[in-house]
Amino acid sequence: MLEHAFVDQDGLHDFVFGGDGLSSRYDCLVITSQRAVEAVGAVLARAPSAAARARVLAMPAYTVGPATAALLASVGFSNVLGAGDAGNGSVLADIIVADATRQGALRCIFFPGRVRKDVLPQKLRAAAAVECDERVVYESRGVxxxxxxxxxxxxxxxxxxxxxxxxxxxxxxxxxxxxxxxxxxxxxxxxxxxxxxxxxxxxxxxxxxxxxxxxxxxxxxxxxxxxxxxxxxxxxx
Incomplete structure (x- = not known):
């Protein structure tokens, strides 16, 4: 029924690697779909250097479910959180808020598709210890x-x-x-x-x-x- 397309890969590349890099602006990534992992992975494959790629891959990556967690690990992320303990976006948001409260604060970047439910970013933005930005990385179209x-x-x-x-x-x-x-x-x-x-x-x-x-x-x-x-x-x- 659907085909999927990445959104503005060149812009995403600049967003991830521009300036001092993603890790200088955010403490963690939030990626809840396999298509989003593929979009980010495609950008990481064009990293300007191995060191720049390694800095992104070292960032904590929060996700929903074991399948998406396994895909993140296959891309190279070494600190995947949530995963099997988070069956949906609402539960994942609770995990992130708890971690942020324990650590003092978390600056999150959420990479969703064009169609997504609002519960996760709304919960994160409602928490005093969390800052959450988002950038759409893929969209789905009818075949x-x-x-x-x-x-x-x-x-x-x-x-x-x-x-x-x-x-x-x-x-x-x-x-x-x-x-x-x-x-x-x-x-x-x-x-x-x-x-x-x-x-x-x-x-x-x-x-x-x-x-x-x-x-x-x-x-x-x-x-x-x-x-x-x-x-x-x-x-x-």
Whole structure:
């Protein structure tokens, strides 16, 4: 349904490496999506020097979920925080605020996509010990013809579901990001196929567009999503 594009890589490069560098202006990074990690990683690959890259990679990087944490580590970040202890942006914000309060203050730079929920930056800016700036690093756009392809796939899945035995495994429509929920909800709404969401943000985007998520992952990773779907199937939600 969506394709993703980096936003102003040259400008981001100047932002990260300009002047005395990112680490002179901020104490930590906040990156909550794999696409944002890819955008920042692409800039780090063009660092003006190994030393400049190393200074950024040494900064604490707060994130949500083990998958994004693993990607940050693969880019080279050595101090990844939150991760498996932060199942969503609200919990991550609480972790950052607690760290800032303990340390006295934290200056954070948040690298989101164009579509994101406000809870994390709002919580951070409401905390006296936290300063939070943000810079959009990627955006998502609809793929031409994807809506018709999705409609055909849902029609086929709905027909198969009607022919299946009552206790047969159900076909689920799974949403891995708020952007996907935004793009596909109108096509999914009104169908009898159950929907699942990778986390509460995607579930809220779906609900606002008339689709109830029958299963929501406790943590933003495939294993937790599968567990939520299995639990919903077991209870026939």
């Amino acid at each position: 031409e013809g994807a809506d018709a392809a999705l409609r055909a796939a849902l029609d086929a899945a709905g027909g198969a579901a009607q022919r299946a035995a009552p206790r047969a495994a159900r076909t689920w429509v799974v949403f891995f990001a708020p952007g996907g929920a935004d793009a596909a909800a109108a096509t999914v709404a009104g169908r009898r196929l159950p929907a699942a969401a990778i986390g509460p943000t995607s579930a809220e985007f779906l609900a606002a567009r008339g689709v109830r998520a029958a299963a929501v992952a406790a943590k933003p990773d495939p294993a937790s999503l599968l567990a939520a779907i299995a639990a919903a199937d077991a209870h026939d939600v």
